[in-house]
Amino acid sequence: MEPNLTKDLLEFSKKTLISDKRRILEIVAVVFTAIGKFIFMDFLDWRLPFVVFAITTWSIYVIYRYKQKKDVLKCWGFRTDNFKKAFKLMLPFGIISIILFIVIGYYQKTINVTWHVLPLLITYPIWGSIQQFLTIGLIAGNLNDLNKSRLNKFSIIFITAILFSIVHFPSTWLMIGTFLLALFYGYVYLKIKNIYAMGIFHGWLGAIFYYTVVNRDPFQEVFLKFIN
Template identity: 50%
Template sequence: MSSINFQKVETIAVIITALGKFLFYDILDQRLVFILLMFTFWGSYVFWRIRKSPDVLREWGFRRDNFQIVLKKVLPFGILAILACFIIGFFRDTINPHWHIIPILLAYPIFGTLQQFLLMSLVAGNMQAQKKYSNEVIILTTSALFGLLHYPYGWLIIGTFILSLFYTYIFLKHRNLYVLGIFHGWLGAVFYYTVVNKDPFVEVFGPLFN
């Protein structure tokens, strides 16, 4: 199978995953099932691709050699984003401190890395590999997709769109998923408990305790 065919199959699979998010999150209210299915399917795919071509990991952005370089660029943005979350939360009176944020801070970076893999590696990365699109088009397309995936929550759409503008720019320059995945998870957790006043721990794991 040629690389362009890989790209087509990956694009279709990402679209199906996005549609699955709306089905399992918004209609069936089965978030944990969706997350487990995502990790099972995409984990299997990554393992299969590695066996076919070990170099694909680096191409996708699973690399550590430039971790510190990317961290230095993302850290100031992350700090400003966290401050903005608390400021917005303060004025909206939506800051919701809860011990649930601790397991979310630990677990969400893993899920965040998977999301970044789908959006950065398989959307932005594949678009860049085709050499038909400018970086500006790639950044806007990826960010718009990421924002729309969080419909119908207005603040989440705005926040993820802005986050993705910066993240896609960084990815196209450095291709490092680890830094982006970690910060995606941490910023997402803070955003949930400050700006949108939602508890993802209850939303995902709540059915297990009912």
């Protein structure tokens, strides 16, 4: 089979695996999840319950869709065959980001690294993968794959980055950081779909960002609050 024909068939398969109606409904569901973040995390301060609920609910949806169509996971980016390629693509950006975090933190005198960062480096990638799946996968991915979409890739990435930034209101640093990160993540996702690699970088960079730039302790805010 000719390479171009193979590519066209794969593109056709991707476009028809998920209907436009379902893609739109998924985008709406993500928006409602974001609204829930403002209500339950910001207003009611139910951070851990909301995170657990969001992870559980969307995990159930992923399993449900997998049982319907086995190929949907690969279409979304839950795959390992291109993990190494995606990881290498993101590694330079991650290293530069960490250096910038430390420089900004040193200038602001907000570097406050404790042992609390260690459990976050392990657990945060799980939540990071969910966030990448929702914001980049279901928004950028669905907007890009809509059969009737007239948006170019730059517009899709920019819109997704804006939405991801708004979700992190009212923290100015988080809004700036997530906007810039989402621009890069959107580019990576539309080039190499791999939620696992993006989730790991999201979790690691996010954890370091909190303890260097934002001067907050998510481990204290989320976990120790319930233990104490």
